[in-house]
Amino acid sequence: MSESLSATKHSAAAPDRPELREALREIVDSGIAGVQLRVHDERGEWTGSAGVAERGGAAGPPLDGHVRIGSNTKTFTATVVLQLVAEGRIALDTPAADCLPAFGLDRRITVRMLLQHTSGVFNHTGELLEDGTVAPGIPSTIAGREWVENRFTSYRPEELVRLSLSKPARFEPGTGWSYSNTNYVLARLLIEKVTGRSCAKETQERILGPLGLSGTVVPGTSPEIPEPYAHAYYRYEDAGRQEIVDVTRHNPSWISAGGDMISTTRDLHTFISALTGGRLLPDPLLAEMRTPHAMSGFGLGLRVQEVGEDGATVLFHNGGAAGHAALMYSTPDGSRTLTAALNYVDDAAMSLAGAFHKAQERLVGEVFGGGRA
Numbered sequence: 304m305s306e307s308l309s310a311t312k313h314s315a316a317a318p319d320r321p322e323l324r325e326a327l328r329e330i331v332d333s334g335i336a337g338v339q340l341r342v343h344d345e346r347g348e349w350t351g352s353a354g355v356a357e358r359g360g361a362a363g364p365p366l367d368g369h370v371r372i373g374s375n376t377k378t379f380t381a382t383v384v385l386q387l388v389a390e391g392r393i394a395l396d397t398p399a400a401d402c403l404p405a406f407g408l409d410r411r412i413t414v415r416m417l418l419q420h421t422s423g424v425f426n427h428t429g430e431l432l433e434d435g436t437v438a439p440g441i442p443s444t445i446a447g448r449e450w451v452e453n454r455f456t457s458y459r460p461e462e463l464v465r466l467s468l469s470k471p472a473r474f475e476p477g478t479g480w481s482y483s484n485t486n487y488v489l490a491r492l493l494i495e496k497v498t499g500r501s502c503a504k505e506t507q508e509r510i511l512g513p514l515g516l517s518g519t520v521v522p523g524t525s526p527e528i529p530e531p532y533a534h535a536y537y538r539y540e541d542a543g544r545q546e547i548v549d550v551t552r553h554n555p556s557w558i559s560a561g562g563d564m565i566s567t568t569r570d571l572h573t574f575i576s577a578l579t580g581g582r583l584l585p586d587p588l589l590a591e592m593r594t595p596h597a598m599s600g601f602g603l604g605l606r607v608q609e610v611g612e613d614g615a616t617v618l619f620h621n622g623g624a625a626g627h628a629a630l631m632y633s634t635p636d637g638s639r640t641l642t643a644a645l646n647y648v649d650d651a652a653m654s655l656a657g658a659f660h661k662a663q664e665r666l667v668g669e670v671f672g673g674g675r676a
Contacts, residue, residue, distance in 0.1 A: 318347070320346075327352070329662075329665060336355055336533070337353065337364035338353055338364065343639065344670065345639070367569045370627045371563075371564075371565055372564050374623075375622040376560060381418050383510070385591070387494065387498070392498075395591065399414050399416075408468070409422075409472070412476045415603065421477055421479065423478070424468070425472065425483065426482065426483035430470075440466070450537065450539075451539060457556050463485060480599045487560050487561035487562075491560035502560055503523060522563055526553050535625055539650065551626070574631075575618075576638075579634070610668065615634070616635055618633050619632040625649050628659060629642070629643065629644050630663055634671070
Protein backbone atom coordinates (compact mmCIF):
# COMPACT_ATOMS: atom_id res chain seq x y z
CA MET A 304 0.00 0.00 0.00
CA SER A 305 1.13 3.52 -0.67
CA GLU A 306 1.43 6.03 2.11
CA SER A 307 1.06 9.80 2.16
CA LEU A 308 1.97 11.85 5.20
CA SER A 309 2.37 15.61 5.40
CA ALA A 310 1.76 18.74 7.46
CA THR A 311 -0.84 21.21 6.23
CA LYS A 312 0.04 24.48 4.56
CA HIS A 313 -1.55 26.34 7.47
CA SER A 314 0.97 24.91 9.89
CA ALA A 315 4.12 24.53 7.86
CA ALA A 316 6.16 25.30 10.97
CA ALA A 317 4.39 22.66 13.07
CA PRO A 318 6.73 19.90 14.26
CA ASP A 319 6.70 16.45 12.77
CA ARG A 320 4.56 13.94 14.68
CA PRO A 321 6.26 10.55 14.28
CA GLU A 322 3.91 8.99 16.84
CA LEU A 323 0.93 9.92 14.65
CA ARG A 324 2.62 8.67 11.48
CA GLU A 325 3.31 5.38 13.24
CA ALA A 326 -0.32 5.15 14.38
CA LEU A 327 -1.52 5.65 10.80
CA ARG A 328 0.78 2.89 9.55
CA GLU A 329 -0.52 0.52 12.22
CA ILE A 330 -4.11 1.30 11.25
CA VAL A 331 -3.45 0.42 7.61
CA ASP A 332 -1.53 -2.71 8.62
CA SER A 333 -4.59 -3.82 10.64
CA GLY A 334 -6.70 -4.05 7.47
CA ILE A 335 -8.19 -0.57 7.05
CA ALA A 336 -7.68 0.47 3.42
CA GLY A 337 -7.04 4.15 4.08
CA VAL A 338 -7.12 6.77 6.82
CA GLN A 339 -7.04 10.58 6.94
CA LEU A 340 -6.16 12.34 10.19
CA ARG A 341 -6.35 15.95 11.37
CA VAL A 342 -5.10 17.08 14.79
CA HIS A 343 -5.30 20.56 16.31
CA ASP A 344 -3.55 21.09 19.64
CA GLU A 345 -0.98 23.26 21.41
CA ARG A 346 1.65 22.05 18.92
CA GLY A 347 -0.30 23.38 15.95
CA GLU A 348 -2.27 21.73 13.15
CA TRP A 349 -1.15 18.41 11.71
CA THR A 350 -2.69 16.30 8.97
CA GLY A 351 -1.66 13.04 7.44
CA SER A 352 -2.97 10.08 5.53
CA ALA A 353 -1.94 6.49 4.94
CA GLY A 354 -3.09 3.60 2.79
CA VAL A 355 -4.99 3.88 -0.47
CA ALA A 356 -8.02 5.74 -1.75
CA GLU A 357 -9.13 2.87 -3.99
CA ARG A 358 -8.60 -0.90 -4.05
CA GLY A 359 -5.88 -1.79 -6.52
CA GLY A 360 -4.75 1.81 -6.80
CA ALA A 361 -1.57 3.53 -5.70
CA ALA A 362 -2.88 6.96 -4.67
CA GLY A 363 -3.34 7.64 -0.98
CA PRO A 364 -6.56 9.01 0.50
CA PRO A 365 -7.01 12.76 -0.05
CA LEU A 366 -5.93 14.70 3.03
CA ASP A 367 -9.30 16.44 3.31
CA GLY A 368 -11.47 14.12 1.28
CA HIS A 369 -15.22 13.73 1.67
CA VAL A 370 -16.47 10.84 3.79
CA ARG A 371 -19.84 9.54 4.94
CA ILE A 372 -19.69 10.44 8.62
CA GLY A 373 -22.39 8.06 9.83
CA SER A 374 -23.58 8.71 13.37
CA ASN A 375 -21.53 11.89 13.73
CA THR A 376 -24.65 13.27 12.02
CA LYS A 377 -26.43 12.85 15.35
CA THR A 378 -24.34 15.62 16.91
CA PHE A 379 -25.46 18.04 14.20
CA THR A 380 -29.10 16.98 14.61
CA ALA A 381 -28.96 17.29 18.40
CA THR A 382 -27.43 20.76 18.09
CA VAL A 383 -30.33 21.96 15.95
CA VAL A 384 -32.83 20.55 18.44
CA LEU A 385 -31.06 22.27 21.32
CA GLN A 386 -31.01 25.56 19.42
CA LEU A 387 -34.80 25.28 19.18
CA VAL A 388 -34.88 24.63 22.92
CA ALA A 389 -32.79 27.78 23.46
CA GLU A 390 -35.33 29.73 21.42
CA GLY A 391 -38.20 28.43 23.57
CA ARG A 392 -39.85 26.64 20.66
CA ILE A 393 -39.64 23.21 22.32
CA ALA A 394 -38.60 21.94 25.75
CA LEU A 395 -36.32 19.04 26.64
CA ASP A 396 -38.62 17.39 29.14
CA THR A 397 -41.95 17.67 27.38
CA PRO A 398 -43.49 14.72 25.51
CA ALA A 399 -42.24 14.32 21.95
CA ALA A 400 -45.81 13.33 21.09
CA ASP A 401 -46.89 16.95 21.58
CA CYS A 402 -44.98 17.85 18.41
CA LEU A 403 -45.50 14.53 16.62
CA PRO A 404 -49.08 13.46 17.39
CA ALA A 405 -49.51 11.35 14.24
CA PHE A 406 -47.39 8.44 15.47
CA GLY A 407 -49.11 7.61 18.75
CA LEU A 408 -45.84 7.83 20.66
CA ASP A 409 -45.81 6.84 24.31
CA ARG A 410 -46.37 10.16 26.08
CA ARG A 411 -43.65 9.31 28.56
CA ILE A 412 -41.05 9.71 25.79
CA THR A 413 -39.53 13.18 26.05
CA VAL A 414 -37.36 15.16 23.64
CA ARG A 415 -34.42 14.54 25.98
CA MET A 416 -34.96 10.76 25.78
CA LEU A 417 -34.75 10.88 21.98
CA LEU A 418 -31.42 12.68 22.07
CA GLN A 419 -30.01 10.44 24.82
CA HIS A 420 -31.32 7.07 23.54
CA THR A 421 -33.42 6.39 26.63
CA SER A 422 -36.81 6.27 24.86
CA GLY A 423 -36.86 2.48 24.43
CA VAL A 424 -37.95 2.85 20.78
CA PHE A 425 -36.90 -0.11 18.59
CA ASN A 426 -34.02 0.64 16.23
CA HIS A 427 -35.24 0.51 12.63
CA THR A 428 -31.78 -0.60 11.44
CA GLY A 429 -32.04 -3.74 13.58
CA GLU A 430 -31.52 -4.71 17.21
CA LEU A 431 -29.10 -7.06 18.90
CA LEU A 432 -31.27 -8.69 21.54
CA GLU A 433 -30.26 -9.89 24.98
CA ASP A 434 -30.18 -13.55 23.89
CA GLY A 435 -27.66 -12.78 21.15
CA THR A 436 -30.14 -12.95 18.27
CA VAL A 437 -30.75 -10.06 15.88
CA ALA A 438 -34.16 -8.57 15.24
CA PRO A 439 -33.85 -7.26 11.66
CA GLY A 440 -34.88 -3.81 10.52
CA ILE A 441 -35.62 -2.49 7.06
CA PRO A 442 -34.37 -4.48 4.03
CA SER A 443 -31.65 -1.93 3.24
CA THR A 444 -29.97 -2.77 6.54
CA ILE A 445 -30.13 -6.56 6.21
CA ALA A 446 -26.60 -7.71 5.56
CA GLY A 447 -25.14 -9.44 2.53
CA ARG A 448 -26.40 -9.46 -1.02
CA GLU A 449 -29.76 -8.03 0.05
CA TRP A 450 -28.06 -4.88 1.36
CA VAL A 451 -26.15 -4.45 -1.90
CA GLU A 452 -29.30 -4.88 -4.00
CA ASN A 453 -31.29 -2.42 -1.88
CA ARG A 454 -28.65 0.26 -1.46
CA PHE A 455 -30.34 2.75 -3.80
CA THR A 456 -33.81 2.39 -2.24
CA SER A 457 -35.42 5.57 -0.90
CA TYR A 458 -37.16 5.63 2.46
CA ARG A 459 -39.33 8.34 3.93
CA PRO A 460 -38.53 9.13 7.58
CA GLU A 461 -42.17 8.48 8.54
CA GLU A 462 -41.82 4.99 7.09
CA LEU A 463 -38.79 4.28 9.27
CA VAL A 464 -40.58 5.49 12.40
CA ARG A 465 -43.71 3.45 11.73
CA LEU A 466 -41.65 0.30 11.24
CA SER A 467 -39.94 0.90 14.58
CA LEU A 468 -43.19 1.56 16.40
CA SER A 469 -44.65 -1.68 15.01
CA LYS A 470 -42.03 -3.54 17.09
CA PRO A 471 -42.07 -4.01 20.87
CA ALA A 472 -40.30 -1.31 22.84
CA ARG A 473 -36.95 -2.32 24.31
CA PHE A 474 -37.91 -0.98 27.76
CA GLU A 475 -40.20 1.48 29.49
CA PRO A 476 -39.30 5.08 28.53
CA GLY A 477 -36.55 6.48 30.73
CA THR A 478 -35.75 3.18 32.48
CA GLY A 479 -32.83 2.01 30.32
CA TRP A 480 -30.48 2.89 27.49
CA SER A 481 -30.31 1.45 23.99
CA TYR A 482 -28.78 3.06 20.90
CA SER A 483 -31.54 3.57 18.36
CA ASN A 484 -31.16 5.41 15.07
CA THR A 485 -34.93 5.89 15.10
CA ASN A 486 -34.59 8.35 17.98
CA TYR A 487 -32.83 10.71 15.60
CA VAL A 488 -35.29 10.15 12.78
CA LEU A 489 -37.91 11.32 15.28
CA ALA A 490 -35.66 14.26 16.17
CA ARG A 491 -35.53 15.17 12.48
CA LEU A 492 -39.31 15.07 12.20
CA LEU A 493 -39.60 17.13 15.36
CA ILE A 494 -37.32 19.82 13.86
CA GLU A 495 -39.41 19.87 10.69
CA LYS A 496 -42.71 20.06 12.58
CA VAL A 497 -41.55 22.91 14.82
CA THR A 498 -39.89 24.98 12.09
CA GLY A 499 -42.04 24.11 9.08
CA ARG A 500 -38.86 23.55 7.06
CA SER A 501 -36.67 20.58 6.24
CA CYS A 502 -34.06 19.44 8.71
CA ALA A 503 -31.48 19.84 5.93
CA LYS A 504 -32.36 23.54 5.50
CA GLU A 505 -32.29 24.15 9.24
CA THR A 506 -28.89 22.45 9.50
CA GLN A 507 -27.58 24.51 6.60
CA GLU A 508 -28.79 27.85 7.94
CA ARG A 509 -28.01 27.26 11.60
CA ILE A 510 -24.68 25.41 11.40
CA LEU A 511 -23.15 24.79 7.97
CA GLY A 512 -23.57 28.30 6.60
CA PRO A 513 -22.52 30.28 9.70
CA LEU A 514 -19.44 28.08 10.25
CA GLY A 515 -18.47 28.02 6.56
CA LEU A 516 -18.68 24.23 6.34
CA SER A 517 -18.57 24.15 2.54
CA GLY A 518 -17.45 20.51 2.45
CA THR A 519 -20.44 19.24 4.45
CA VAL A 520 -23.58 17.91 2.78
CA VAL A 521 -26.99 16.72 3.95
CA PRO A 522 -27.68 14.43 0.98
CA GLY A 523 -31.31 13.42 1.49
CA THR A 524 -31.93 10.60 -0.99
CA SER A 525 -29.01 11.43 -3.31
CA PRO A 526 -26.41 8.66 -3.64
CA GLU A 527 -23.71 11.09 -4.78
CA ILE A 528 -20.64 12.14 -2.79
CA PRO A 529 -18.56 15.18 -3.75
CA GLU A 530 -15.01 14.74 -4.97
CA PRO A 531 -12.38 14.17 -3.74
CA TYR A 532 -13.11 11.04 -1.72
CA ALA A 533 -11.70 7.64 -0.86
CA HIS A 534 -13.77 4.64 -1.92
CA ALA A 535 -15.89 2.48 0.38
CA TYR A 536 -16.50 -1.24 -0.21
CA TYR A 537 -18.77 -4.05 0.94
CA ARG A 538 -17.95 -7.79 0.88
CA TYR A 539 -20.49 -10.61 0.82
CA GLU A 540 -20.84 -14.27 -0.13
CA ASP A 541 -22.87 -15.27 -3.19
CA ALA A 542 -23.20 -18.89 -4.34
CA GLY A 543 -19.99 -19.74 -2.52
CA ARG A 544 -18.05 -16.87 -4.08
CA GLN A 545 -16.80 -13.78 -2.30
CA GLU A 546 -17.93 -10.56 -3.96
CA ILE A 547 -16.57 -7.09 -3.18
CA VAL A 548 -18.65 -4.12 -4.39
CA ASP A 549 -17.82 -0.43 -4.42
CA VAL A 550 -20.62 1.09 -2.31
CA THR A 551 -19.30 4.65 -2.12
CA ARG A 552 -22.48 5.71 -3.90
CA HIS A 553 -25.62 4.64 -2.03
CA ASN A 554 -28.88 6.23 -0.96
CA PRO A 555 -28.50 7.15 2.73
CA SER A 556 -32.20 7.75 3.40
CA TRP A 557 -32.27 4.40 5.28
CA ILE A 558 -30.44 6.09 8.16
CA SER A 559 -31.84 9.63 7.73
CA ALA A 560 -30.78 12.20 10.35
CA GLY A 561 -29.24 9.42 12.41
CA GLY A 562 -26.29 9.13 10.03
CA ASP A 563 -26.75 10.43 6.49
CA MET A 564 -24.33 13.37 6.33
CA ILE A 565 -21.10 13.75 4.34
CA SER A 566 -18.23 15.90 5.59
CA THR A 567 -14.45 16.33 5.75
CA THR A 568 -11.93 16.19 8.58
CA ARG A 569 -11.50 19.98 8.31
CA ASP A 570 -15.22 20.67 8.60
CA LEU A 571 -15.62 18.22 11.48
CA HIS A 572 -12.81 20.02 13.32
CA THR A 573 -14.47 23.39 12.73
CA PHE A 574 -17.84 22.08 13.89
CA ILE A 575 -16.75 20.27 17.05
CA SER A 576 -14.42 23.08 18.16
CA ALA A 577 -17.19 25.65 17.62
CA LEU A 578 -19.72 23.50 19.47
CA THR A 579 -17.55 22.70 22.47
CA GLY A 580 -16.20 26.25 22.48
CA GLY A 581 -19.69 27.65 23.05
CA ARG A 582 -20.34 29.22 19.66
CA LEU A 583 -23.48 27.24 18.81
CA LEU A 584 -25.34 26.81 22.12
CA PRO A 585 -25.77 28.81 25.34
CA ASP A 586 -23.76 27.46 28.27
CA PRO A 587 -26.66 25.80 30.15
CA LEU A 588 -27.67 23.74 27.10
CA LEU A 589 -24.08 22.90 26.24
CA ALA A 590 -23.77 21.61 29.81
CA GLU A 591 -26.89 19.47 29.28
CA MET A 592 -25.46 18.15 26.02
CA ARG A 593 -22.27 16.94 27.65
CA THR A 594 -23.76 15.49 30.84
CA PRO A 595 -23.37 11.71 30.41
CA HIS A 596 -26.03 9.11 31.12
CA ALA A 597 -24.81 6.78 33.86
CA MET A 598 -25.34 3.62 31.79
CA SER A 599 -23.74 4.76 28.55
CA GLY A 600 -21.62 7.89 28.83
CA PHE A 601 -23.92 9.37 26.18
CA GLY A 602 -25.07 12.95 26.62
CA LEU A 603 -27.41 14.69 24.17
CA GLY A 604 -25.77 13.87 20.85
CA LEU A 605 -22.28 13.64 22.36
CA ARG A 606 -20.42 10.98 24.28
CA VAL A 607 -18.17 11.71 27.25
CA GLN A 608 -15.02 9.70 27.96
CA GLU A 609 -11.98 9.91 30.22
CA VAL A 610 -8.66 8.94 28.62
CA GLY A 611 -5.06 8.60 29.74
CA GLU A 612 -3.56 8.18 33.18
CA ASP A 613 -4.70 11.66 34.18
CA GLY A 614 -8.30 10.96 33.19
CA ALA A 615 -8.54 13.79 30.66
CA THR A 616 -12.15 14.35 29.55
CA VAL A 617 -12.96 14.22 25.83
CA LEU A 618 -16.26 14.84 24.08
CA PHE A 619 -16.87 12.86 20.92
CA HIS A 620 -19.04 11.01 18.49
CA ASN A 621 -17.98 8.45 15.91
CA GLY A 622 -19.80 6.87 13.03
CA GLY A 623 -19.57 4.31 10.26
CA ALA A 624 -21.56 3.93 7.05
CA ALA A 625 -20.84 0.90 4.83
CA GLY A 626 -17.11 1.15 4.26
CA HIS A 627 -16.69 4.75 5.44
CA ALA A 628 -16.15 5.91 9.02
CA ALA A 629 -15.35 9.15 10.82
CA LEU A 630 -13.96 10.09 14.24
CA MET A 631 -14.65 13.44 15.93
CA TYR A 632 -13.07 14.26 19.33
CA SER A 633 -12.55 17.44 21.33
CA THR A 634 -11.51 18.64 24.75
CA PRO A 635 -14.39 20.30 26.64
CA ASP A 636 -13.16 23.78 25.67
CA GLY A 637 -12.53 22.95 22.00
CA SER A 638 -8.83 23.75 22.22
CA ARG A 639 -7.66 20.29 21.14
CA THR A 640 -9.41 18.21 18.48
CA LEU A 641 -8.92 15.01 16.53
CA THR A 642 -10.92 14.28 13.41
CA ALA A 643 -10.33 11.33 11.10
CA ALA A 644 -11.85 9.57 8.11
CA LEU A 645 -11.42 5.88 7.28
CA ASN A 646 -12.26 3.82 4.21
CA TYR A 647 -12.33 0.03 4.25
CA VAL A 648 -14.05 -3.16 3.08
CA ASP A 649 -17.15 -3.68 5.23
CA ASP A 650 -19.04 -6.96 5.58
CA ALA A 651 -21.92 -8.62 7.42
CA ALA A 652 -19.62 -9.99 10.09
CA MET A 653 -18.20 -6.50 10.74
CA SER A 654 -14.80 -8.17 10.57
CA LEU A 655 -12.96 -4.85 10.76
CA ALA A 656 -14.85 -3.62 13.82
CA GLY A 657 -11.97 -4.66 16.04
CA ALA A 658 -9.47 -2.83 13.84
CA PHE A 659 -11.71 0.24 13.82
CA HIS A 660 -11.92 0.34 17.62
CA LYS A 661 -8.20 -0.28 17.98
CA ALA A 662 -7.51 2.60 15.58
CA GLN A 663 -9.83 4.83 17.56
CA GLU A 664 -8.15 3.97 20.88
CA ARG A 665 -4.65 4.37 19.48
CA LEU A 666 -5.29 7.81 18.01
CA VAL A 667 -7.18 9.07 21.06
CA GLY A 668 -4.44 7.79 23.33
CA GLU A 669 -1.75 9.60 21.34
CA VAL A 670 -3.57 12.92 21.11
CA PHE A 671 -5.42 13.15 24.43
CA GLY A 672 -3.81 10.57 26.70
CA GLY A 673 -0.12 11.32 26.37
CA GLY A 674 0.73 8.09 24.56
CA ARG A 675 -0.68 4.67 23.79
CA ALA A 676 -4.17 4.13 25.21
